Amino acid sequence: xxxxxxxxxxxxxxxxxxxxxxxxxxxxxxxxxxxxxxxxxxxxxxxxxxxxxxxxxxxxxxxxxxxxxxxxxxxxxxxxxxxxxxxxxxxxxxxxxxxxxxxxxxxxxxxxxxxxxxxxxxxxxxxxxxxxxxxxxxxxxxxxxxxxxxxxxxxxxxxxxxxxxxxxxxxxx
Numbered sequence: 001x002x003x004x005x006x007x008x009x010x011x012x013x014x015x016x017x018x019x020x021x022x023x024x025x026x027x028x029x030x031x032x033x034x035x036x037x038x039x040x041x042x043x044x045x046x047x048x049x050x051x052x053x054x055x056x057x058x059x060x061x062x063x064x065x066x067x068x069x070x071x072x073x074x075x076x077x078x079x080x081x082x083x084x085x086x087x088x089x090x091x092x093x094x095x096x097x098x099x100x101x102x103x104x105x106x107x108x109x110x111x112x113x114x115x116x117x118x119x120x121x122x123x124x125x126x127x128x129x130x131x132x133x134x135x136x137x138x139x140x141x142x143x144x145x146x147x148x149x150x151x152x153x154x155x156x157x158x159x160x161x162x163x164x165x166x167x168x169x170x171x172x173x
């Protein structure tokens with residue numbers, strides 16, 4: 001399984017700010033996933049066109065099975081990841097964003113400002129995560145049990161989790 005973690009941040013892309021969220025996602029995946037995977041991390045600036053083009057390239061040219069984005073999902077003027085997702089995704093999966101927001105509200109009242117989304121383009125599953133490492137863990141713990149089955153359904157490949165960390169859910173199995 002090829003996975004790309006895409007950090008979306010003007011400051012991190014310029015080197016003004018250390019990307020903490022991309023490494024947090026990778027660390028979580030390496031703890032929770034027990035099947036072989038190839039992880040690549042990239043950083044791009046905020047902006048609808050930049051994010052759209054990066055996502056399309058990863059889906060259509062690089063044939064990545066899963067993209068986990070971080071950043072650009074708030075209400076600030078440069079936070080345009082959801083708008084880029086609308087340009088890219090063929091099948092939105094709104095339940096992921098709904099569950100991440102609902103779960104995050106148990107920790108911070110500002111979770112209602114989050115505009116995370118998920119969806120499918122071709123054989124690629126895309127999930128938008130928040131930019132805070134602690135919020136990333138909360139969100140992945142909330143939704144990732146459904147991800148392996150989603151990856152199978154879209155033809156992206158097989159991925160499984162360590163049941164001691166998080167049990168994957170596959171109906172009928």
